[in-house]
Amino acid sequence: MTTATFGRPSRSLWHFLEHQFRRYRTTWRATIVSGLVSPMLFLGSIGFGLGSQIDDTSSLGTLDYASFVGPGVLAGAAMIQGASLGLWPTLGAIKWEGTYQAALTTPLTAAELATGHILWIGFRVFVGSALYVVVLTLFGISESWLAVFAPFIAAFTGIAFGGVISAFAATQDRDNAFGLITRVVIAPLFLFSGAFFPTSQLPLVAQWVAAVLPVSHAVELCRHLITGQFDAATDGLHFAVLMAWLGLGWFLVIRSFTKRLSS
Amino acid sequence: MSSGPASAIKATGLTKRFGDFVAVAGIDLEVEPGETFSLLGPNGAGKSSTMKMVSTVSPITEGELTILGLDPSAEGREIRQRMGVVPQEDNLDQELTVRENLVIYARYFGLSWAQAKERADELLSFAQLTDRADAAVEPLSGGMKRRLTIARSLVNTPELVLLDEPTTGLDPQARHLLWERLYQLKEQGVTLLLTTHYMDEAEQLSDRLVIMDQGTIVTQGSPTALIAEHVTNEVLELRFADGPPADLDQHGWRIETLPDRSLVYADRGEDALRRLAELDVHPTGSLIRRSTLEDVFLALTGRTLVE
Known part of the structure; x- marks a missing residue:
């Protein structure tokens, strides 16, 4: 009995992910398509459509406007997907279906459950992001082999937002506030975080807000990795901010899930 | 010890x-x-x-x-x-089939895929759900969902x-079928x-x-010991059209008066009913039954169990 317990934490976490994979088997096609369609719509309408009206993009540092918007939208879409996976699926599993309570009657702990929950969000974001990077490559927007790292940055962005948002969702009993969060918090962050124009164009206060939050850093990182503008010093800082948020999200989701599910 | x-x-x-x-x-x-x-x-x-x-x-x-x-x-x-846990509310995974609910759950306890599938089939048979193995969970009846939840709690062969x-x-x-399954578990120790x-x-x-x-x-105690300790063997339930007579509790029995009926605690209900007739007490309805734990609860708290 005692020897069997050694090394079980990682196994429980794996079993949780295995469970999510099995659930995903019936819905993966639809979710991948919907995850891929939204950034592609922005790439098409804003990147190519609006971009066709913009002659001079020298101040943006990219060849054309689509090359500016395309990679930025990768990070922005990752944030949106991470946040929405943190809202309804969290409340669903905790409140409506109780599947997380069920999982906690196995050797799995609440901290492992929370960790698995955000890792799964990261995986979901990664899949859509990797396909989108392939699309960017097909359009000739990816100009560096470093682009292969961009889906990881997108996944980390999804985990950072997914963690913080899931921690909040786990304190709720209804989804009343969720639509508001999507419209009032997530949508503005998407529009004003440097995906469509540089954050240097924002009022100073907004620039500070953008600098503190992770999404503008993720936008820059993805853009630099994909368009070959990677710079170790600047992008190291962007990465550090993103990882700090990821750590915060992880910490908060563990605390919140533990409080909600084992009290 | x-x-x-x-x-x-x-x-x-x-x-x-x-x-x-x-x-x-x-x-x-x-x-x-x-x-x-x-x-x-x-x-x-x-x-x-x-x-x-x-x-x-x-x-x-x-x-x-x-x-x-x-x-x-x-x-x-x-x-x-x-340990196995059957929660108050069924929390089965609606995205998985009946069998998958057991197999995936068994994996959490460290069973291999082969062991998990074998165990799932055993438990489907135990829960009389074999013919629903590949069905979705949602359309199952309340009793079937409950049996599946109980089957799920047994995947790790709990003590x-x-x-x-x-x-x-x-x-x-559905309750009697469940009770019968619980007896089987009890038999297995x-x-x-x-x-x-x-x-x-x-x-x-x-x-x-x-x-x-x-x-x-x-x-606390065994059901029979608790009944023997706190109440009489039998209970005479009386209904009166205009409420019970005021002196009903003056004849030596313990009486509980509920909104719709009066309970007379007597070791032999038949005797009590005869004696009441001699005392000129004529209820509109009467019923003699064995005492239950409900009576024990009522005797100890003055309230009924199910409100």
Whole structure:
């Protein structure tokens, strides 16, 4: 009995992910398509459509406007997907279906459950992001082999937002506030975080807000990795901010899930 | 006693508070291995809070608790590995089929895929769900969902199974099928801890039980011992068109007056009814029945179990 317990934490976490994979088997096609369609719509309408009206993009540092918007939208879409996976699926599993309570009657702990929950969000974001990077490559927007790292940055962005948002969702009993969060918090962050124009164009206060939050850093990182503008010093800082948020999200989701599910 | 097996569950001064609210107020209980033990009481008695602490999900506020000889605060994972839990609300995974609910759950306990599938098939047969194995969970009847939840709690071949109101909301036929399955588990030597607010369920299934009210244990013992200790063998239920006569309690029996009827506690109901006729007391309806745990609860708390 005692020897069997050694090394079980990682196994429980794996079993949780295995469970999510099995659930995903019936819905993966639809979710991948919907995850891929939204950034592609922005790439098409804003990147190519609006971009066709913009002659001079020298101040943006990219060849054309689509090359500016395309990679930025990768990070922005990752944030949106991470946040929405943190809202309804969290409340669903905790409140409506109780599947997380069920999982906690196995050797799995609440901290492992929370960790698995955000890792799964990261995986979901990664899949859509990797396909989108392939699309960017097909359009000739990816100009560096470093682009292969961009889906990881997108996944980390999804985990950072997914963690913080899931921690909040786990304190709720209804989804009343969720639509508001999507419209009032997530949508503005998407529009004003440097995906469509540089954050240097924002009022100073907004620039500070953008600098503190992770999404503008993720936008820059993805853009630099994909368009070959990677710079170790600047992008190291962007990465550090993103990882700090990821750590915060992880910490908060563990605390919140533990409080909600084992009290 | 020291050489015998450790208690399946042992609680001393077990307390659970949520802020100022005391859900469980320092209870003592000991469940022996292989025993079927019930927590009986009305809603809000502290049964579910006790269950949550025993399931290792809810930390105890005060007192001591050991489960299978282990400490739930430090060894929760090891306890859960050897325990099955049937929650009050079915929380099956609607995205998975009936069989997948068992297989995927079994994986959490470290069974290989092959073992998990074999175990799932055994349990589908136990729960009489073999022909629904590949069906979705959602369209199953309440009784089927409950049986699947119970089957799921058995994937790890547990030594101890916790069942929180296992038959609430089920029709009589579904309840009897479930009871029969629980008997089978008992026969196999599995320790069962169940909560219920159905006295007939507690009487049917329990070796021993505690009656809880407002976070405390009112009394404990075997169903027959509790009835013998607190009430008479039989109860005479009387209905009166204009309410019971004022002097009904002046004839030497203990009387409980409920809104719709009066209960006369007498070892022989037939004799009591005859004596009442001699006293010129003529109820509009009468019924003689065996005393139940409901009567014990009523005698101890002055209230009925199911409000």
